[in-house]
Amino acid sequence: MAKIRINDQLELHYQESGAGRPIVFLHGVWMSGRYFHRQLPALGRNHHAIALDLRGHGQSSHTPDGHTMATYAEDLRAFLKARGLRDAVLAGWSMGCMVVWDYFKRFGDENVAAAIFVDQSPSDFKWPDWPAGIFDLAMLVHLMSEVQTGREKVYRDFIPMLFKEPPAAADVEWMVAENMRLPASIASAVLFDQTMRDYRADLARVNVPSLVIAGGMAGKMLSTASVKYVHENIPGSRFSIFEDSNHCPFLEQSERFNREVEAFVQSLQRR
Secondary structure, three states, rough: EEEEEEEOOOEEEEEHHHHHHEEEOOOOOOOOOHHHHOOOOHOOOOOOEEEEEEOOOOOOOOOOOOOOOHHHHHHHHHHHHOOOOEEEEEEEHHHHHHHHHHHHHHHHHOOOOEEEEOOOOEEEEEEOEOOOOOOOOHHHHHHHHHHHHHHHHHHHHHHHHHHHOOOOOOHHHHHHHHHHHOHHHHHHHHHHHHHHOHHHHHHHHHOOOOEEEEEEOOOOOOOOOHHHHHHHHHOOOOEEEOOOOOOHHHOOOHHHHHHHHHHHHHHHOOO
16 A cells, blocks of 8 residues: 655555556545455556545545546546556546546546446436436435435445445445545535536547446446447447446456456557
């Protein structure tokens, strides 16, 4: 575990394993890099696997401002530069995908060789021309209010919804503990910003080899079709469905997930 200072107000916490091409894992809203604990040792055998805590999350600085996808993308760029990471593979999960899309929107493929997008649609909001979103305005306002008044219950209700099968009690506890690191003010602010983002017009900006992974469980929180939309709109991307997973294939089918990521990263070396 380590921290690196980005500026006077911000330290970013990260975990890493191995050496070689960097694979930088970016977590979902309210989560942390700890969610990738099954990826770092496996992928660190042949690569430099890194799990970053985004601003306000995990053990990174809980700054009072900057909780937008755009600022998180700026933080990611600063992190890559500060660590001297080049030709990195950016691996976003859920909200982490949005951070990567915002990175490409602002900085192109600077220091990036490839991208992995895990189970995220281009927008979580139900726009008039995007019924695949998760939230309408009433649902979003309700959840933001609940986060302000009783976020632990929100997390305890939310975490099992991410999995096909209920996680073990011990796993729920560490996940809730990670989520509870966020102050309520940050938790509601970032939820609003990420929900109201719409990256449909920005997917084509991803101009590097890409792998899109979707959970395939019927009736899952996020439709598989909405994730496939990402694949269909990133030129030349690969697509993989994890039929026995909901929103967390890297935890639910971790061995297969690690094999597919390994094969994808190895394919870059043959280009």
